[in-house]
Amino acid sequence: MSPIFLLKEFCLLNKHFYEHKTQYYETDQMRIIHHSNYIRWFEEARIDFMDQMGMSYDQMEKMGVIIPVLSVSADYKSMVRFGETVIIQTTISSYNGVKLALDYQVTDKETGDLRTMGSSLHCFLNEAGRPVSLKRRAPVIHQLFLDASK
Secondary structure (H helix, E strand, O other), rough: OOHHHHHHHHHHHOEEEEEEEEEEEHHHOEEEEHHHHHHHHHHHHHHHHHHHHHHOHHHHHHOOOOEEEEEEEEOOOOOEEEEOOOEEEEEEEEEEEEEEEEEEEEEEEOOOOEEEEEEEEOEEEEOOEEOOOHHHOOHHHHHHHHHHHO
């Protein structure tokens, strides 16, 4: 199957995948990936997820909407080491136009083993830092999130 067909198939199944090759600077003294890097990977995957949806963070900010993180968590299942490549699956667990919750699954690309599970909660704010409803403020973005939530 072609990569384009697979990407369309993933989007239809509400599964968005981001690939990350681990870097040496991400390791700790035990030569495994330091736990703080998983949170960074979640952000990379979230940005890629929005790009796949058709609305980048940059585009949203130009429209006057920002998406701060309210909370983030990670549950580490097994170690990732330097040089390994992981696949991060991002899914919307809830969306109501004002808040967005995402789930992440980090798996080893080669073996498919689950490495980490995580989640993040976000809200939508205007330039003044006030909460906004995307349904009213940015209906195009709202529809993109609804479509990605199905």
